[in-house]
Amino acid sequence: MALNIPQASEEAHAGSAPKAGADLAVVAKKIEGRSPWRLATQRLLHDKASMISLSVIVFIILVAIFAPVVAAIVGHGPNQQFYAPIGLNANGQPLGPSSHFLLGTDTLGRDILVRIAYGTRVSLIVGVLASVISVATGAIVGLAAGYFGGITDTLLARLMDWLLAIPFLLLAISLVTVIGPGLVVLLIVIGFLGWASVGRIIRGQVLSIREKEYVEAARSLGAGPWRIMFIDILPNVIAPIIVYTSLLIPVSIVAEASLSFLNVGIPPPTADWGAMIADSQSVFEYGAWWYLVFPSLALLITTLAFNIFGDGVRDAFDPRGGQLFV
Amino acid sequence: MNAETTATAPEPAAGDDVLLRVENLVKYFPVQSAALFRRDREFVHAVDGVNLEVRRGQTLGLVGETGCGKSTLARCILRLYNLTSGRITFDGRDITKLKPRQMRPYRREMQMIFQDPYGSLNPRRRVGSIIGDPFAIHKTATGQERKRKVQEVMELVGLNPEHFNRFPAEFSGGQRQRIGVARALAFRPKLIVCDEPVSALDVSIQAQIINLLADLQKELGLTYLFIAHDLSVVRHVSNRVAVMYLGQVTELAPVDELWAHPRHPYTDALLSAVPIPDPDKAGQRERIILAGDVPSPISPPSGCRFHPRCPKAAPTCVERDPVLEPRLGDEADHLAACHFPVEDGEDISKSRPTISAEDRVIESGLLGSA
Numbered sequence: 001m002a003l004n005i006p007q008a009s010e011e012a013h014a015g016s017a018p019k020a021g022a023d024l025a026v027v028a029k030k031i032e033g034r035s036p037w038r039l040a041t042q043r044l045l046h047d048k049a050s051m052i053s054l055s056v057i058v059f060i061i062l063v064a065i066f067a068p069v070v071a072a073i074v075g076h077g078p079n080q081q082f083y084a085p086i087g088l089n090a091n092g093q094p095l096g097p098s099s100h101f102l103l104g105t106d107t108l109g110r111d112i113l114v115r116i117a118y119g120t121r122v123s124l125i126v127g128v129l130a131s132v133i134s135v136a137t138g139a140i141v142g143l144a145a146g147y148f149g150g151i152t153d154t155l156l157a158r159l160m161d162w163l164l165a166i167p168f169l170l171l172a173i174s175l176v177t178v179i180g181p182g183l184v185v186l187l188i189v190i191g192f193l194g195w196a197s198v199g200r201i202i203r204g205q206v207l208s209i210r211e212k213e214y215v216e217a218a219r220s221l222g223a224g225p226w227r228i229m230f231i232d233i234l235p236n237v238i239a240p241i242i243v244y245t246s247l248l249i250p251v252s253i254v255a256e257a258s259l260s261f262l263n264v265g266i267p268p269p270t271a272d273w274g275a276m277i278a279d280s281q282s283v284f285e286y287g288a289w290w291y292l293v294f295p296s297l298a299l300l301i302t303t304l305a306f307n308i309f310g311d312g313v314r315d316a317f318d319p320r321g322g323q324l325f326v
Numbered sequence: 327m328n329a330e331t332t333a334t335a336p337e338p339a340a341g342d343d344v345l346l347r348v349e350n351l352v353k354y355f356p357v358q359s360a361a362l363f364r365r366d367r368e369f370v371h372a373v374d375g376v377n378l379e380v381r382r383g384q385t386l387g388l389v390g391e392t393g394c395g396k397s398t399l400a401r402c403i404l405r406l407y408n409l410t411s412g413r414i415t416f417d418g419r420d421i422t423k424l425k426p427r428q429m430r431p432y433r434r435e436m437q438m439i440f441q442d443p444y445g446s447l448n449p450r451r452r453v454g455s456i457i458g459d460p461f462a463i464h465k466t467a468t469g470q471e472r473k474r475k476v477q478e479v480m481e482l483v484g485l486n487p488e489h490f491n492r493f494p495a496e497f498s499g500g501q502r503q504r505i506g507v508a509r510a511l512a513f514r515p516k517l518i519v520c521d522e523p524v525s526a527l528d529v530s531i532q533a534q535i536i537n538l539l540a541d542l543q544k545e546l547g548l549t550y551l552f553i554a555h556d557l558s559v560v561r562h563v564s565n566r567v568a569v570m571y572l573g574q575v576t577e578l579a580p581v582d583e584l585w586a587h588p589r590h591p592y593t594d595a596l597l598s599a600v601p602i603p604d605p606d607k608a609g610q611r612e613r614i615i616l617a618g619d620v621p622s623p624i625s626p627p628s629g630c631r632f633h634p635r636c637p638k639a640a641p642t643c644v645e646r647d648p649v650l651e652p653r654l655g656d657e658a659d660h661l662a663a664c665h666f667p668v669e670d671g672e673d674i675s676k677s678r679p680t681i682s683a684e685d686r687v688i689e690s691g692l693l694g695s696a
Contacts, residue, residue: 035493036450212445213440213441213442213445213446214445214446214447214448216401216440216446217440217446217447217506217509219406220404220406220433220437220438221437221459221460221463222429222433222434222460222463222464223459223463224426224463231451232448232451235448235450235451236448236449236450
């Protein structure tokens with residue numbers, strides 16, 4: 001193919017100029033693209049607030065994974081009841097924090113520390129999985145509605161509007177009451193009710209991307225609609241998808257805790273923060289503050305950590321000046 | 327680029343073997359109206375009866391103002407739109423009514439190079455993936471084989487094959503256009519529609535891309551439909567040129583013939599608008615300045631669409647639609663759609679239209695030039 005075509009004289013070096021003394025052969029071997037992902041990751045790593053909250057999240061994940069280890073160290077199982085006088089006082093009420101029970105006991109004499117550790121599992125599993133279900137459903141529906149347009153778009157958009165108009169708790173309670181409590185039901189309920197807001201955002205983005213010339217180019221090459229949606233359009237909407245996932249996790253965690261608080265969540269005796277908070281109401285007036293405070297603190301810290309990290313992820317993809325926490 | 331140079335396109339192929347034939351192509355777009363039901367819907371007459379032939383191995387240039395329907399015509403030919411009516415015959419086969427699935431094999435043989443080097447490449451995909459798209463879509467090569475073919479075509483257009491993994495943002499405008507050319511060339515198509523491929527580029531880069539396209543045509547035997555609004559560029563690359571106005575072809579001729587003997591007043595005006603580098607010569611010539619702007623394609627003028635702006639307009643022009651045919655004893659391949667074509671040596675800047683005031687565009691002081 002020896003054509004005398006003038007080589008493109010303007011070279012885009014774009015920061016890949018090798019340093020003096022570097023091995024040119026090595027540099028020339030693989031020219032990496034400077035992807036938007038790398039830039040976003042760099043920004044995220046430099047955000048102190050995000051990194052602190054990320055370490056808290058990692059700690060929480062470790063607690064969830066090693067909850068049995070915590071139980072073994074302390075010597076109490078999560079559902080192991082200790083009767084008077086070890087776990088309960090003479091009146092049958094919970095005991096406060098002591099060297100024996102670091103965070104006190106609950107109404108049935110169980111170790112609150114261990115139950116909080118096991119409760120982490122439920123919160124994380126439901127939080128993360130429900131968010132993923134929400135975002136995946138919302139993304140697919142948003143892509144289809146935005147790309148196909150016409151009657152498909154009308155139907156799906158109205159469906160999303162309808163779902164957004166329904167109060168979440170009422171519908172969740174009804175569904176769980178009808179179907180029966182359980183982890184999978186909870187996942188479906190929380191995941192299914194959250195996808196509409198994601199779907200709307202994605203649909204809006206797709207409507208504008210659909211008109212771009214590279215989509216037209218893909219059509220002229222003979223690409224089918226699903227290929228265009230997933231290979232050409234999706235990478236351009238992946239940023240809001242990731243941001244939404246990270247912001248939806250704390251929402252899902254709180255939703256799960258709320259449902260458990262209302263006794264339509266994970267059924268007892270599984271350790272669950274929401275259930276513990278609900279249970280603590282009965283003994284709070286007798287002075288058992290620890291039963292209310294510690295699970296609430298756990299919920300608060302987890303939600304806060306995910307929220308701050310989610311903000312950090314959003315800023316990493318869409319940086320603005322003047323951030324509050326450097 | 328010197329406007330005086332003759333076309334560098336290759337000699338006409340043996341026989342006039344027609345690769346693409348467009349017959350009476352009509353494309354109307356409905357105008358979205360606020361009312362729920364409208365009795366008489368309005369349409370944008372984007373393309374209103376175009377007849378063209380593109381011969382194998384040659385380049386047909388298509389010029390016209392913005393909004394004359396060139397890009398719509400290109401997309402209709404590539405079946406990115408469905409036609410309102412008309413027929414497209416590609417390589418002897420009628421592709422007008424094919425469904426998308428039936429159209430897929432033809433998409434390997436006809437490709438498009440887009441105008442905007444910044445918009446026509448997906449910013450989130452690597453260049454190797456973009457160029458390899460045709461292979462992936464048609465499932466002809468995978469993995470290492472695909473990479474090899476992509477790098478082969480990158481070299482063909484003058485890109486460094488090692489930039490396989492870069493993103494479009496890391497390339498300059500000219501290089502991006504080369505990427506677009508590479509993507510179009512992946513399957514060595516028979517026909518390439520170039521929709522203003524150099525309009526968005528710097529003049530020096532334009533020269534590189536045009537030379538690239540010319541070299542590729544020689545090497546691979548490509549056929550081009552070259553759409554542009556820059557006449558100097560079109561003259562350089564085309565064998566034949568079609569001039570479009572408001573959705574119709576007003577003149578169609580071999581390139582040198584068009585420059586030497588323009589028949590349609592619109593063509594004459596366009597040619598007089600081409601800048602001449604020499605200021606002395608530029609000062610001497612008579613500019614033919616057309617009054618007003620292109621009318622709205624929603625309600626095109628009656629008869630000859632050019633009559634509101636034509637310096638030679640007569641009542642016939644308002645009543646009868648001129649047919650695209652040879653005029654004034656021209657050869658069979660020089661067609662013009664005009665009732666009063668421009669004779670050799672006629673200076674239409676001295677002409678005055680003889681139609682009534684309401685059919686004419688009047689702007690103070692701008693009717694023809696003094």
